[in-house]
Structure formats: C-alpha cells, structure tokens
Amino acid sequence: MRLFIILGNQLFNPNYLKNFKDHLFYMAEDYGLCTYEKHHKLKILLFLSSMRSFRDELKSKNFKIIYEDINSKFKTSYEKKLEKIIKDKKIKEVSFFEIEDKPFEKKIVSVLKKMNIKVNQIKTPMFLTTRKEFTEYLSRYKKPFMANFYKSIRAKLNILMNSDGKPKGNKWSFDEDNRKKLPKNIKIPEIPKIKTTSHTNQIKKFIEQNFKDHPGNTKNFWFPTTRLEAQKHLDRFFNERIKLFGDYEDAVSDKSNTMFHSALSPLINLGLITPEEILIKLKKIENKVPINSFEGYVRQIIGWREFMRGIYQNFDIQMDKSNFFNHKRKMKKSWYNGSTGLDPLDFSIKNAERFGWSHHIERLMILSNIMNLCEIHPKQVYKWFMEMFVDSSDWVMSPNVYGMGLFSDGGIFATKPYICGSSYFLKMMHFKKGPWCDVMDGLYWKFIDKNKKFFLKNPRLAMMVRVSEKMNKERKVRIFKAANNFIKANTNG
CATH class of the missing domain: 1.25.40.80 (Serine Threonine Protein Phosphatase 5, Tetratricopeptide repeat)
Structure with a gap:
C-alpha cells in the first residue's frame, strides 16, 4: 500500500492530489507543532480547524484518509505516529509535497529512510518557482x-x-x-467577517485550557479556515x-x-x-x-x-548562526504585553497579541527595528516573531528576521540594516510627538555611534555618522539618557 502525507500547512486544492487518489492519506494534529515555540493561540486554532475542514473536503471527494486528532495520542511525536501507521498498514511507498521547514523535513525523511520506505517528494504548489x-x-x-x-x-x-x-x-x-x-x-x-465552522468552535475551548500561557485570545479569531472562505477573502480584497x-x-x-x-x-x-x-x-x-x-x-x-x-x-544555517552586531540582550515581559512605555512599540505589540498579524512595515520598521536598536539577541527576536504571528514558519521568518529585520546575517541579500528614529514614524504613521520621540531618537543615534565603523564603510550610510557628530551636545545627552533608561527597564543582559 502507498501512503500520502498531508501536513498542516499543505492544505492545497484536492485537484493537486488527483493523480494520487489510489493512495491512503494521512494527517495528524501534532502537539509538537503547537508547542515547539509558544505559538499564538490564533495560529494553533487556525491550523487545527483548517486541517479538520480539509479532512472533511477530502472525505467528500472519496479520498481514503486516516486522521489523528487531539484525542488520539496527541502528545506522541509525529514521527512515532507515522512509524506506527506505516507498520500497521504495511506501507511500502510514501509521497508528500516538499516540506519547507528543514528541521521537520529532516525528521520525516529520517524516519522513512530508517524504515527503508520508498520516498516520492512532489513539487509544492505553495510556490511558483522550484x-x-x-x-x-x-x-x-x-x-x-x-x-x-x-x-x-x-x-x-x-x-x-x-x-x-x-x-x-x-x-x-x-x-x-x-x-x-x-x-x-x-x-x-472592515476586516471581512468569516463563517465560523463547528470545528473552530470546538477547538477554541481546548486551546484556552491547554495553551493558557501562549499569547493571544481565541475570542479574536478572524481567519478563514476553509478553501471556500479563503477564496471569498481573496475576492473581497480584489473588490474592496x-x-x-x-x-x-x-x-x-x-x-x-x-x-x-x-x-x-x-x-x-x-x-x-x-x-x-x-x-x-x-x-x-x-x-x-x-x-x-x-x-x-x-x-x-x-x-x-x-x-x-x-x-x-x-x-538557513549561515543565518541561524550569525550575529553580525554581536547583540546579547534579552527581552523582559513588557515585549509580550505591550508595556514598554514606548508608544509605537506598545501599539504594535498589542496589535500582534490581538490579531496575530501585522503588515510588513509594522514588523520591519517598528518591531524588528526597535529590537535591533535595543541590541536584542537575534535568537530572541526570532522566537518572538515565531510566537506572535499566525503566518510564522521557519522558512519565512528566518530570512525576514535575520536578513531584513536585523541584518544579523551581515548582509546575505540586504545592503543595510532597516533602522530609523522618530521622524519616520511621525511621517508615515498616526503617532504624535511626545516623550517617546527622545527614546526612539536616542536608540537610533546610539546605534549609529556604536557601529560607526560599519556605517562609514557604506557611502549611503556614512552621512548618518557625520550628522551624529554635529548633533547638539545637550540634545545628545538628553536622548541617550532616555534610551539608556528604556533599555534598562525593558531588557536583561
């Protein structure tokens, strides 16, 4: 018998599976997926609810499927559950779409290799290029x-x-x-209203009981969990x-x-x-x-x-090991509950906590920018982004955090760190001038001063060092003090 593995992030149109209809399909709700970071409650809810709706869709199209839910040895590792299915069903060949997150891909391939199973990896529809x-x-x-x-x-x-x-x-x-x-x-x-499925309502209670210390609240759920609702979401974007x-x-x-x-x-x-x-x-x-x-x-x-x-x-390996600016600080709880005292940062933290999603400028120019200026360790920043955003995966967060957000990889593909002071916020956002501006500007110019050797090497950035050198001394003392107080109050190390 041949098996086709469907992971929780491979809920593609069943048309992509039409050539494999003679296979037995396997899906499992995985405790490891929910807990390898303290993922946002909305992410766990989106995954589990969407998986169940996809299972229903496959069944309605007469696919043969084994589905292990939270009531079926939920805390047993995915690899052990897969091994048991392969043994019980006497599976000789396993197919699956390309797995993007390398740690999990390695686990699956290792299990199949150990069991001497023929492996068939199929190009994923998740991307247009190979x-x-x-x-x-x-x-x-x-x-x-x-x-x-x-x-x-x-x-x-x-x-x-x-x-x-x-x-x-x-x-x-x-x-x-x-x-x-x-x-x-x-x-x-307005944010499009979704049609909530019975699966979503059933899983909410389970999440609130079993993942209490994870960020977010299932009452704020706003994501489609079926392909039909997802298409409506897309159509509304195009129309509105x-x-x-x-x-x-x-x-x-x-x-x-x-x-x-x-x-x-x-x-x-x-x-x-x-x-x-x-x-x-x-x-x-x-x-x-x-x-x-x-x-x-x-x-x-x-x-x-x-x-x-x-x-x-x-x-990925190079990015994961790099720490270009040698940042070592750790975040305090204020970075998770939005009580840092820096208006734009608290605004974006609370947005992420409530919605589990923010657009690219909030992520790049507010969150990762300020984390970088505060010299937070790249692994800490990565963990925060993985936990706070519903769309997080290793393949997307690794380059976005290490490469774009922090420049901690030293510039594999970016030419400079994306950093700014208060002027950008005042120009592009709703924030008004206030004490937070001194903190923001202090963080920015401290970073420029500390890394001036790096900035002087780049003709596009050298000007910032010269601006800093000419800055009014009284202002510099004031904003640096504000920045130091902020760092002391909100970081360790």
Whole structure:
C-alpha cells in the first residue's frame, strides 16, 4: 500500500492530489507543532480547524484518509505516529509535497529512510518557482538581490510585461509611489467577517485550557479556515481594497490593522490559497487596478515571497548562526504585553497579541527595528516573531528576521540594516510627538555611534555618522539618557 502525507500547512486544492487518489492519506494534529515555540493561540486554532475542514473536503471527494486528532495520542511525536501507521498498514511507498521547514523535513525523511520506505517528494504548489530555479539564479550572481530575481520571474510568468519584453509603465517597481500617509477622513473597509465552522468552535475551548500561557485570545479569531472562505477573502480584497493598496502600503494607523492589505499570508502559508490561484484572478483585474497597486501586490506574491523561500533553502544555517552586531540582550515581559512605555512599540505589540498579524512595515520598521536598536539577541527576536504571528514558519521568518529585520546575517541579500528614529514614524504613521520621540531618537543615534565603523564603510550610510557628530551636545545627552533608561527597564543582559 502507498501512503500520502498531508501536513498542516499543505492544505492545497484536492485537484493537486488527483493523480494520487489510489493512495491512503494521512494527517495528524501534532502537539509538537503547537508547542515547539509558544505559538499564538490564533495560529494553533487556525491550523487545527483548517486541517479538520480539509479532512472533511477530502472525505467528500472519496479520498481514503486516516486522521489523528487531539484525542488520539496527541502528545506522541509525529514521527512515532507515522512509524506506527506505516507498520500497521504495511506501507511500502510514501509521497508528500516538499516540506519547507528543514528541521521537520529532516525528521520525516529520517524516519522513512530508517524504515527503508520508498520516498516520492512532489513539487509544492505553495510556490511558483522550484528550488532548482533559485540555485540556478544564485549561480548567475555574486550576491542575491530581490530586484533582479523579481525581474526574471516576472518576465518568465509574463506579468505586467509589454510585448517587447519591457515592463508596463516603463518601471519594474512603483515602490516610490507607495509611501503615502493615511488621510484622516479616508474610509477603510472592515476586516471581512468569516463563517465560523463547528470545528473552530470546538477547538477554541481546548486551546484556552491547554495553551493558557501562549499569547493571544481565541475570542479574536478572524481567519478563514476553509478553501471556500479563503477564496471569498481573496475576492473581497480584489473588490474592496487592492485599488488603494499601493498608495497606503507603508502606512500605519490605529484606525485599522489591515487597512488596504490582503492579510492573506496565513492562508497562503497553509495552502488554503496558492500563488497560482492568486495570479489567475489577478490577471483578470490587471486593467482595472492602478499600476502602482497592482505591481506592489505582484511584487509581494512573486517577488518577496518566492525570494525569501529561496534564501532560506540556501542560507538557513549561515543565518541561524550569525550575529553580525554581536547583540546579547534579552527581552523582559513588557515585549509580550505591550508595556514598554514606548508608544509605537506598545501599539504594535498589542496589535500582534490581538490579531496575530501585522503588515510588513509594522514588523520591519517598528518591531524588528526597535529590537535591533535595543541590541536584542537575534535568537530572541526570532522566537518572538515565531510566537506572535499566525503566518510564522521557519522558512519565512528566518530570512525576514535575520536578513531584513536585523541584518544579523551581515548582509546575505540586504545592503543595510532597516533602522530609523522618530521622524519616520511621525511621517508615515498616526503617532504624535511626545516623550517617546527622545527614546526612539536616542536608540537610533546610539546605534549609529556604536557601529560607526560599519556605517562609514557604506557611502549611503556614512552621512548618518557625520550628522551624529554635529548633533547638539545637550540634545545628545538628553536622548541617550532616555534610551539608556528604556533599555534598562525593558531588557536583561
């Protein structure tokens, strides 16, 4: 007999499985998945509820499936449960989609190798490009850059391209048009209401009882858990929000957590929607959406997402071991409950705790920026992001945290750390001037001063050292004191 393993983040359209209908399918709710970090309660709820709905869908299409839920030796390791199924059912061959997170991939492959099982790994629909394509891309360049990777993939997929091979609008990126602050009187669409399944309601109580010390609250659940609801979520984004997505892509506001973003990353990272399905629908509205919004969203889907996966697959060990700035501090509890006293940081921490999702600017320019300026150890930052966001996985968080957020990898693909002081917040966000500005500016300029040798080596950044050297001494003393007090109150080490 042949077995097909479906993991909790491989809930793809059953059409991808039509050639394997003679297989026995195996799914298991895994305690290890829920607890290898203190994952957000909304993440655990999303995973388990979506898995059960997917099981129901497979059954309705007459797939043969073994499903082990939380009542079936939940705390037994996934590997041991898999071994037992293989022995009991006398399995000779096992198929599965490519597993992106390397530690778990290693565990599964090790079990199958030990049992002398024939293994069939299938290209995952979770991405548009193959692993081989990315290694071939790496062989053509001295250093990976998202921009040239994005151009090659866009040309290959023929998205926003003219017949002469040039990009529509004569630009590959309209990022410069996507930096507007949210106007005061703009109407923001509400977060789409979801149709809650019986599975979701049943699992909520279990999570609140068994994962009490995990962040979040299941009462705030707002994610689709079926492919049908996920498609509705996508359609509402295209109908209600994508036209203004580009303009306000980088804005942060207390009016809305999602604003004009799609907030689809948790669903794509589960397989409820695939990039292929998104592109099919995108192409139908290409001429109805402003080019800066259309291109901006395309870049997220076929550019950043595919690129980060490739970076993880090729540089994960290097990123995991690196600590370029030699940061050693640890976070106190205030970083989890939003009581640090720094307004923008507390705002974003509470957002993450409530929603389990924030858009890229909150993650990059508020959270990881401030963690970097406070010299938090990269592993601590990584753990925080893995725990606080519903869309977290090793493959996506590793390059985003170590490479983009912290530059702790020393610049495998980024050219500089993404850091800023209060002026950026005041320009792009809803925050008003206050005592927090001194803290923020103190953290920023302390970081510049401490790492001035690094900044002086980069012509684009050397100016910041010279600005610091010319700064009014009284102001410098004041803001450095504010920064030091903040660090002392909120970190250890």
